[in-house]
Amino acid sequence: TFQNIRPETIIWGESLGQGSFTKIFRGIKRDIDNEESYETDVLLKVLDITYRNFNESFLEAASVMSLISHKHLVLLHGICVGTDSIMVQEYVKLGPLDIYLKKQKDGSRITARWKLEVAKQLAYTLSFLRDKNIIHGNVSTKNILLSREGDSSTGSPPFIKLSDSGVSITVMTKELLTDRIPWVAPECVRDPRSLVQESDCWSFGATLWEIFNGGSIPLSVLEPTAKVKFYQDQLQLPILKWTELANLINCCMNYRPFLRPSFRAIIRDLNNLITSDYELLVDLSTGDL
């Protein structure tokens, strides 16, 4: 269902490293229309041949992306299929949010308002996907790209784009799933076939936690066995100092999927947080990180 992109229209640029199952490059797509040539900055995601068995799922993710369009979803230009499968997507200038937050951690210019705005845009996007019965399944700050920084002095908000979900967790091994704790919902680690709409709500909670903790989650560096135990014991991430925010995260990260809130309810809560007097709180993180 996606647009097929001819390899000769792509100019390859620098490598941006690796994704879970991909090699990532910058590039330029050159199109000719009425004898005029246009150049577009693109991001090229090449499925690593080691993971050839995930090809179908990788293309499925691309096909879902090409069926929908939303201002906060990364635009997929198309797929280039040859010996490799290559997703050609919009290049988002400021890159992933986890790296951005880590860079800003000291002397932070990022306000609570800014973070809540990012969270709200993400909640809107996930609510849109929910209405379309699409489960993302891979929500984390790494997959939130920043297309505009915003400026708190002028009140201009940031602008995010949620990246494609990539290879579905439903085809992954237990080992790969464990690696995604705490973003992946506990029901999916038990049995990836139990991926439901509410699983995105859990991931949203973990992502919200990450946003308020400078783009890192301590749990993510634990040994696999410790991660599995964390879920088995039904533990929670360290509680944030800001009670109302901590409560919201807690509701999203409920071990019982059907008790998690809808994205509409989450948006309402975020709006309440935005209008609350959080400016009085000095440090909104857990404090001991």
Ligand code: ATP
């Ligand atoms: P996963 O399926 O787990 O999300 P992936 O293949 O999408 O894996 P990522 O780890 O999400 O790979 O992305 C790798 C890096 O590529 C990011 O850290 C970021 O630097 C860059 N990147 C990804 N998408 C874009 C984009 N659309 N614009 C700019 N940079 C991007």
Ligand code: MG
């Ligand atoms: Mg990604």
